[in-house]
Amino acid sequence: VQEEGTPAHRLAVVLYPHVAATDITGPMEAFGLANFISRRRHYDLMTITLDGNPVPVAGSYLTLCPTHSFDTLPDRIDTLLVAGGPAAKAEGANSDLIDRLRALAPRCDRFGSVCNGTFILCATGITNGKRVATHWHYVDELARMYPKTTVDGDAVFLRSGDIWTSAGMTTGIDLALAMIEADLGRKLALEVARHMVLYLKREGGQSQFSMHLKAQFADAPSVERLQHHILNNLSRPLPIEELALIARLSTRSLQRTFRQETGRSVGAYISGERLRLACGLLEGTGKGFKEIAALAGFGTDSNMRKVFMRELGITPSTYRARFQIEPVHGLQETTLPPTAAWRHDTRV
């Protein structure tokens, strides 16, 4: 829980020639939005190059001007992020860069890499004994080069102690959102995700989750059929015994198989889809709250309201006011909600 007077969180991003622009701009945009939305300068964003000179991005269509070189950085860095790109593997062998990073590492509390930026992170040795995610294309090669690091080829994002890694490109934004959630709370992270028109879907433990890339439907035919049945019957009660009959499984097997196949429990899946449907109806129709609550299977509007508050931190009417289909011209037109519920530290 942050107080107003808390010093800024120093977040530095390592740049090098031919870094992937999205790996940089996506996460930084998210951190910047967190500042904007919270109306605090929580993140002090810095960019570093080896010599402090500008570098071209991959494709050379942009030039990035760093705010710092390694010599001008503050004493302590809270988070050090390394982006990926076509040059990442080569930079991992750049002893100038790696030496500077090794020297910097003890002054950092948390490390992150996006995409194949793991090559650079691993080269410093700080990932030894940890698990990392990386871009699918580099999984085998990275594992071979750094046998002391466990490379998880499936994970889109994962956290292993103070090492946070993500699989590639846009998943850097997911990594940033996860950090924002850890630093500033779930509500603010959701708010940032919404501004970026992303879904922040988190399920299960903190350690690993896959989001965008996870198939919408399971491979197992019985579970996939059941998912369609659920989606077609969201307005009705969906007790698990009934679902088990449809899937021709015992309730216990259904629960086990469903989680195995989809990564979520049956109930979590159903309420997630109910919420999604309700959001769609709030955005795209003018139907009343009671009707939407019934259509989405929440039963009553007060029930729906409770779920909205819990999952999104806003009421259905606020949601509609802000997201009903309407052109949004810019962030400066966004109004922050008036209620105290938006401050992440209001609830226990």
Next chain:
DNA sequence: TACTTCATCCGCCATA
């Protein structure tokens, strides 16, 4: 708000 009731989840274990 406090309390009751009920469904769900999932570790555990016996069984096929």
Next chain:
DNA sequence: CTTATGGCGGATGAAG
């Protein structure tokens, strides 16, 4: 012996 299944029951949290 390994693996999948499904019943049991405690913990959890939602609903009223």
